[in-house]
Amino acid sequence: MPIISLRCRESITGWLFVSPTLAGFLIFFFGPLIAVFGYSATEWNLLTQETSFVGFENYTDALTENQDFWLVFRNSLVFAAGLVPLNMVMALSLAMALSRPFAGQVLFRTIFFAPVITAAVAWAIVWKFLLQGETGTVNQMLAIVGIDGPNWLREPNWAMVAVIVTRVLKTVGLNMILYIAALQSIPRDYTEAALLEGASRWQIFGRIIWPLLTPTTLVIMIVTVVGSLKVFDHIYLMTGGGPENGTMVLAFFIYEQGFEFFNVGYASALAVIMFFLIVALTGLQLRLKGGLQ
Amino acid sequence: MIKQIVLATALTAFSISMAFAQDLRMTVWTGSDAHLGMLNDIAEEFESTHPGVTVNFETIPFSDYVRGLTLQLAGGNPPDLGWLLESSAPIFVDAGVLLDVSDKLRNDAAYNFSDLSQSAMTLWQSSDAIYGIPFSTSPYLTYYNASMFSSAGIATPNQMVKEGSWTWEALRIAAKKLSDPANGVYGFQSPDGLGYDSRIMHTLIPIVRSYGGEAWVNGKCGFDSPEAIQAITLYHQMIFDDKSTVPPGEQANFFTGGAAMTINQISRVSNLDEANFEWGLAPLPSGPSGESPTIGQAAIVAFARGQNTELAAEFLKYMTDTKNSATMAQFFPTARKSVLEGDAFLNSNSAFSAEQIQIVADAISKGGVLPSHPAYPQIEAAMRPRFDALWQADAVIPSVMASVCRAIQPLL
Numbered sequence: 180m181p182i183i184s185l186r187c188r189e190s191i192t193g194w195l196f197v198s199p200t201l202a203g204f205l206i207f208f209f210g211p212l213i214a215v216f217g218y219s220a221t222e223w224n225l226l227t228q229e230t231s232f233v234g235f236e237n238y239t240d241a242l243t244e245n246q247d248f249w250l251v252f253r254n255s256l257v258f259a260a261g262l263v264p265l266n267m268v269m270a271l272s273l274a275m276a277l278s279r280p281f282a283g284q285v286l287f288r289t290i291f292f293a294p295v296i297t298a299a300v301a302w303a304i305v306w307k308f309l310l311q312g313e314t315g316t317v318n319q320m321l322a323i324v325g326i327d328g329p330n331w332l333r334e335p336n337w338a339m340v341a342v343i344v345t346r347v348l349k350t351v352g353l354n355m356i357l358y359i360a361a362l363q364s365i366p367r368d369y370t371e372a373a374l375l376e377g378a379s380r381w382q383i384f385g386r387i388i389w390p391l392l393t394p395t396t397l398v399i400m401i402v403t404v405v406g407s408l409k410v411f412d413h414i415y416l417m418t419g420g421g422p423e424n425g426t427m428v429l430a431f432f433i434y435e436q437g438f439e440f441f442n443v444g445y446a447s448a449l450a451v452i453m454f455f456l457i458v459a460l461t462g463l464q465l466r467l468k469g470g471l472q
Numbered sequence: 473m474i475k476q477i478v479l480a481t482a483l484t485a486f487s488i489s490m491a492f493a494q495d496l497r498m499t500v501w502t503g504s505d506a507h508l509g510m511l512n513d514i515a516e517e518f519e520s521t522h523p524g525v526t527v528n529f530e531t532i533p534f535s536d537y538v539r540g541l542t543l544q545l546a547g548g549n550p551p552d553l554g555w556l557l558e559s560s561a562p563i564f565v566d567a568g569v570l571l572d573v574s575d576k577l578r579n580d581a582a583y584n585f586s587d588l589s590q591s592a593m594t595l596w597q598s599s600d601a602i603y604g605i606p607f608s609t610s611p612y613l614t615y616y617n618a619s620m621f622s623s624a625g626i627a628t629p630n631q632m633v634k635e636g637s638w639t640w641e642a643l644r645i646a647a648k649k650l651s652d653p654a655n656g657v658y659g660f661q662s663p664d665g666l667g668y669d670s671r672i673m674h675t676l677i678p679i680v681r682s683y684g685g686e687a688w689v690n691g692k693c694g695f696d697s698p699e700a701i702q703a704i705t706l707y708h709q710m711i712f713d714d715k716s717t718v719p720p721g722e723q724a725n726f727f728t729g730g731a732a733m734t735i736n737q738i739s740r741v742s743n744l745d746e747a748n749f750e751w752g753l754a755p756l757p758s759g760p761s762g763e764s765p766t767i768g769q770a771a772i773v774a775f776a777r778g779q780n781t782e783l784a785a786e787f788l789k790y791m792t793d794t795k796n797s798a799t800m801a802q803f804f805p806t807a808r809k810s811v812l813e814g815d816a817f818l819n820s821n822s823a824f825s826a827e828q829i830q831i832v833a834d835a836i837s838k839g840g841v842l843p844s845h846p847a848y849p850q851i852e853a854a855m856r857p858r859f860d861a862l863w864q865a866d867a868v869i870p871s872v873m874a875s876v877c878r879a880i881q882p883l884l
Binding site: 224225226227228307308310311312313314315330331332333334335419420421422423424427435438439440441 | 539542543545546563564567568569653656668669719720721722723849850853856857858860861863864
C-alpha cells in the first residue's frame, strides 16, 4: 500500500508543473497588482521615500479636484473611440480581401503585418518625419491635389487624429491575421449553399460570415479596447502628450505623476482607476456578447 | 605541507583583498567615447592611488536620466556618485538624498575650495553644507555656418560683435536673409531643435534675459512682464512672420547645413567634427538690457544612501580638484577661476581655437545659470501645454504668457 495515493501523487506532479508559472504570476503580476492598491492609499514620494497613509484622498483629488484628470480621461476615451472601430473595420476589410488566394497574397499580408513587428521607436520617428508641417511628405502629397495640410502633430485637433491613424496602421496587421484565421475556419459549404440558394454577397456576409466571426470579433474588440486605453509608448514618442495636452492619455498621465513628479501614491490611485475602467469596459463587452449570441 | 601553506596564504590574501575591494559606481548621461575616455583616465589615476578601488561609469541616456537615477535611488540600488543638472538641484537637495561633502572639501587646503566661483556654487550649497561641485558651467553661445554667411555676403556674428551691432534684432535680420524654407534651409534653429518641447527654457531664457525679463523672481512669475513679452514676440515673429526659424514640427538640423545659426553649449556640439562647412562661434546676441549670457550647469554629487560614502566623497574631491577640472574643461567648462583664467584652458580643446575658448570663459564670468526650483518638474509640466498655444501663427502672445503665469504661479 503506497504512502501517497495515486490521485495525490498526480496532484503533486501537476502542482510541480504549474509552480514555475504560478510563482511568476504571483511575484510579477498578482503581487504588484495588490501592492498598487496599497500604494494608492498613501502619499509616497519616490525620491524622499517618505510615505504617509492618506486613505482615499488620492482618489477624491483625482476625481473631484484635478481638472487635468477629466481632460486626460476624455482624451483616453476619444483615443479608444477613434482607434477601435477604425482598427476593426480595417482589419476585417483587409482580412476579407486577403483571405482568398490570389497572386501576391503573401506579399500583401506581409506588408500589412510588418508594422506589428517594427520597433515602436522606429515607427514613431518615421511618422514624425512624414507628418512634418510644410516639408512633411504627407502634406507635400496633399499639396499635389490642392489640399493645404495642417501641421499634424502641432495642432491639438489634428494631433489626436494623427496618433490614432498611425497607431491603427501599426497594429491593424495583428487583428487582420486573427480575422483571416477565423474566416478560413468557416466551412466553405455554408457560403456555397447560400450562393446556390441565391443569396447576395452582402446577405452571405451579414447572415453567415459576420455571426460566425462573433467570438473572434469579441476577442479582438476586448484586446483592442484594452490596448487603446493602455497606450503609452506611441503617445510618448509622437507627441509627448501635447500639443496643449490634446493627446495626454491616462497611461501617460500616470507616468508623469509617478516618474516626473515622483508621486507614486497618486500615480497608483490613477492606475487603479484605469484598472476599473478597463474591467468595466471588458465586462460591458462580455455582456454584449450575450446579446450578440 | 608547503603546498598547503602557500594555498592558505593565497586564499587569505585573496579574502583580505576582497574584503578591502571597493567598487564606486557613478551615473553620467554622456555616451560620447571622448567624454568616457577622459573620465576613465581620471578614474584610473584615482585607482592607482587607491588600491582595491574600482570606478565604473554608468551611462543613463539624457532624456531618461532623472527618472533612471530616481528609480535606482528608490529601488535600493543607489549609485555612489552621479551627475546632476541645475534644474534637478533644488529638488534633490530638498529631498535629502545628496551627501554633504563640506568636511572633505573645506578641510583640505590643497583642494582650494575658495577657487570655485561662489556664484556657480549657489545651487549646490545650503548654509554650510556642500552637496555638489559643478563640473560643467557651460554657457549658451551662438554657433554659425560661416560658409552660408560668406556665400550670402553678409557680416558674420563675430564681425557684428566687433562692430558692436550683434543684437537679437541683427540675428533676426541675418536669419531672414539666410533662410530658404522651400529648400529646407532656415536662418536659426533652437538648441538641438527641441525649442518647442523639452528645451523651451534653453531657447527663450537667453532672449528674455537680454530684454530685461526673467522666468521667475522671488516666487513671482515673470513671463507676463512687458520685457519677456517683447522678447518672445521677436522669436515668434522669426518663426511665423519671417519664416526664418525652423518651425514647430519641422526637423532641419544646423549640423547638416539645415540652419545658418543655432545656440548651444560647447559640450553638446561634438557633431561639428563632421560638419562639411566652415563654422564660427560667437557670444549670444545682446538685447535692450545688454549682454545676458545664460549658463547650463551640471554638478558631480555623491549620494547619501550610497554604499561607500567616504570613498565617494574622496573621488568627488579628486574629480573636481584643480588638475582634473583643467582636464575636464576641454569638454565641460569648469567653475574654477584659476583654470578659466589660465592659458591651458584656452588651448584645452583642439576643436576650438584659443580665441573661441576665450568667448566661453567670458560668458561664464558674466553669465547667469538657467532657472531652477524645487517644484521644477511640476512647473515644466504646467508650462508645456500653455507654451504649446504660443507655437501657432495667430497666437496672442500677452494672453498666452498670462496663461503660463496663471498655471505656474501657485507652484512658485
